[in-house]
Amino acid sequence: MASLTFLGAAGTVTGSQYLLEVDHHRILIDCGMFQGLKPLRLRNWAKLPVHPGSVQSVVLTHAHLDHTGLLPRLVSNGFGGRAFCTAGTADLCKLVLPDAARLQEEDARRANQGRYAKHTPALPLFTENDAAEALSRLQPFGFNRPAPVAPGIEAEFINAGHLLGSAYVRVRRSNATGGTLLFGGDLGRYSRPVLPDPSPGVACDVLLVESTYGDREHPPEDHGAELARIVRETADRKGKLIIPSFSIGRVEEVLYWLKKLEDEQAIPVLPVYVDSPMAVQALEYYRRHAAELDPDARPARGEVCAFCTERFSPVGSARESQQVVDAKGPSIVISASGMAVGGRVLHHLAAGLPDPKNTVLFVGFQAAGTRGRDLIEGAHQVKMFGQWVPVHARIEKLNAMSAHADAGEVIRWLRTFPKAPGITYLVHGEPPAQVALKARIERELGWNVHIPEYLEKVDVAL
Template identity: 65%
Template sequence: MPSLTFLGAARTVTGSKHLLDVDGQRILFDCGLFQGLKELRLRNWSPLPVPPESIDAVVLTHAHIDHTGWLPRLVAQGFKGPIHCTGGTADLCKLVLPDAAHIQEEDAKFANKRGYSKHHPALPLYTSDDAAEALSRLKPAAFGKRIAIGPGIQAEFINAGHLLGSSYVHVTRQPQQAVASTTGILFGGDLGRYGRPILPDPSPGVEVDTLLVESTYGDRLHPVEDDGEALARIVTDTFARHGKLIIPAFAIGRVEELLYWLFRLEDQKRVPVMPIYVDSPMALKGIDYYQARTGELDPGIVFVGRHLQRFTAVSSANESKALVENDIPAIVIASSGMATGGRVVHHLLAGLPDDRNTVLFVGYQSAGTRGRNLIEGAKYVRMYGQDVPVRAKIAKVNGMSSHADAAEVIKWLRTFPRAPQATYLVHGEPPAQEALKARITQELGWRVEVPAQGQQVEIPL
């Protein structure tokens, strides 16, 4: 009987990997990097329970690093098959995978220089060549088109509303191979939100026997307050203190929404006009990809890009350094979103000790990250070998998240024609998962399970 093994994002948020075994084929759905706590990051170095060369294909739901960032490692260890995804996901992977490889190489180089690794020499998890090889295996497909992902097995990408190119994937047997009364499995990926700017709402669910759905915000609701109202208040307060507003932001997806709101607030004269800097080469390229795929964006949205010169693009390292040293009031958007690396770390190093400044988080902060420590009230954070005092105001706008909250997950589940035989909650921390499980069981009467890391289940297909 076909089986499904949960190799990542099981009782944690990162490292999404789900292995489908059917008719002697192995297909891996998502191939993400573990992030956050050291015990999770160490899993990136552990081998899969099956040889990588035995995996016939990979299917991606979207381009975020916790869903794609282990692909170069998989390739380096012997995977030779195709990687199926949407066109938008393929575009964004061209940004995130080379960047991830560069970070791995730089971290290894730094460890060797400082001698703090127990490995001699310290090696990167994967290299730029591995990332390039992974990119060469991408096979883009259109939304709504059934494609063969293996002999007798087909998949359809359906809009998930989370990120450019994001999808949930409906997997079925091809008609001549179909087993009577089975309706397939749906890999939910990351579920977007309703009524948000930039991206369309998630498409309705389809009839399936087995469903995997995320549970990132399964124990909470996003604020009903207008995102613009919260952001306007933070911008205005920071301007009054003559400070900098430093926004750690995910380089793809979140930057576009931030710019949308900042420009809208300026046009409505709800905030003072401050210089806006985007200090992320990857984010700048991502903006171009969004503009190239306006047909996949929310109808009626005309995305405002860099060509209007309403923000300053910071490309070079020297420009970034000058911005860090510049003391004028400004809004600085830089990655990474959890402040674990990237140019934003330099801005935090300079800006956190100054009580005029504000650091604003606009996305989920995984346990063990610098971002989580800051929003939980850390008085000092360690960066580049020193304890940096936190005097800046720390703020968070939860409503700008691109992940559905508990009510939005329930709303999406209600669009399914019938209850799946089994629903598995993935991509969440245990408290959120248990809360969402209880709510789905109570409100919908569905059978819900929270799989453990490495757990294997038999499924109809």
Template identity: 60%
Template structure:
């Protein structure tokens, strides 16, 4: 097994299995964040794309699927296995990523803020279309052959609609490798708890929050406080959020706080071309989500047990559908809540909203997800006075806030809770999908509390199974 991404870093998940001359890639993600990481997206893999027989995807986030069009552009023609919901979401994600790649390259060439002549997209819409044609949906708990002597099975991971662990059986060796993907959380709205797994010979588990324990769930109190204080200043709340998973939970909480009359009813704009389609998929697959979003019952003033019909609706919800409408929202001075992607403020329409709102101290930017090192979101949380957007320095005078409790990644306690369900320790547990500090902290904790054998492989490191 070769670790081609998410090795002592969070993004770029790609793990190459080589079994009896056959090659299967588990996840096919983009590197994000620091420039030194993003440059890896342009570097050749240590294996020809044509030599890879199949790809197995754990879920549809860009850092797990976003390299797929690039791989197809390099000649990959095998099947791409994933759950049905992941297939639906991946089609949206890949189309959006290709469009952004082409738009960013065109803008860089037009405004000449690039050192490359000309700037090129990492992949094109044509590459993304060809990648989508290779998707092979398979339901949970259904073992399927993905290459000769290699069988894979998806198990619910509770991280995102359609997310899974990939349980891979190597038949000639009689071994099982569990690729944990991204591990979800317990007792959260929207997503169900991650399923227990009781054994594997080799385990890969994420360590994104290996040195942290999330804020206790405060029943929306902090979000309510931030919205109320910003509304009192007649400002806007800008919420950069991933269109997959996070926007849905943000809308759930805003709708709930409105229903319970804990915040004023404000216009809520969802400004993400991808979000409209994603929300449609979430609504069509409510049976795969947590019971909290199907027929929600809240206290609504004096009317107890108020039934909320739409899981992701607010009183004044508007899903922005056009660029002119987006510009009108940007230029409006009315108090409002604007939910837009990307979640780390690295691209997408949220950047245009930030250009208009960051210089005004009445406004608030509220981050509700992980901010990778080197991203604009991380820099703002660390207190930068200016941030560069589309080639210009924008002053950061707005209030910058973060809510940690909404994360979709398991924290240190939750990872240990999941690991303790194993009936016997894996022969080897590899920590992936984490920066060095949280990864090392989690390694020390697992060794101390469970006594397991662990490894923290580096980029392109190989191990024998």
């Protein structure tokens, strides 16, 4: 018998981490950071229920921080093994883990400058050195090939279509005796550009599946019509279109649509700047791994890049970035961070928000307490660099872009399984979404579904 302990993403959407114990071996599936409200973030400091040095290996489903962000800490606390992942995940980890370390170190420094930190100096969750050490442990492995993650135990990555390199993971014994576990990771969407559809499900006894949008359906696809309208209206006003965007994944989708709309002559050809070093590097990784992407994201014959619009410019140095900030005339600027909490996009917003010719377009979820949320809720001014900036630019939001399957798409994926798993655990979701999805799976598929609690430990057949 083996056991599975839900160390995160239980009743919440972050902190994905599951401890599999089998034959005295310990394997962690995902090693994600908790994000969001403080009680959740405090869990990042919690001790593992077992010593990190006793963990044989880690298996990462994809590079998002809520699935990988605690790996540097695990390593600094004594984990000595390898972290298996796909090549795409390994590449994207080279961007996200050092970046997360820098933010941790900055936060700690800032806290130590405050008056409360005198007696208990704030520490970063992990440092850039820890992140570098974690990167050295990554063991890239191809899709659809069994990786030996512990003696007699293998894990196989199957493309999940959620992010470059993203996978769901099948774990079973190398000698094919015993049961099969399927760790769903995050599930992508159907018929979307850039990423392929999620691969069909495979027979398993235990399934973990995400429930982020378990009570919601995404708006229907408009084939870029709304984006085209926003680009045209901004160009007609001779304004700039500023798009705060997450550096990885979303930038590719925005560029895909801009290029398509240009090709269809649905929008004028404008200079398009990608002003985020991380986004530019991620774009390069997407190009390098184009064979794993949706066919529509592979360059057409004679093209260098499926994401490069006619007048596409990656922005490098801070000086070049300032030149784009100062430039007049219609253009499109895509820059991070996606919720306008930091990064180069702040300079574009500080210069662009006071001008009614401009448009700021949000393309992702805006969490409470962020500038992005304030802006979409109609703030007349926002504080940036210590000053109030008046908001006269037009503020727009596109809801259609999401990397996570909605409830209907989860059900659609579950219908591709050759048979019902013995048990399906709903993870990576807030309770209302989980309750709704559980009821729907039971009603529509008749499957056995359980919603695990944080730190719950269950027996699994393996």
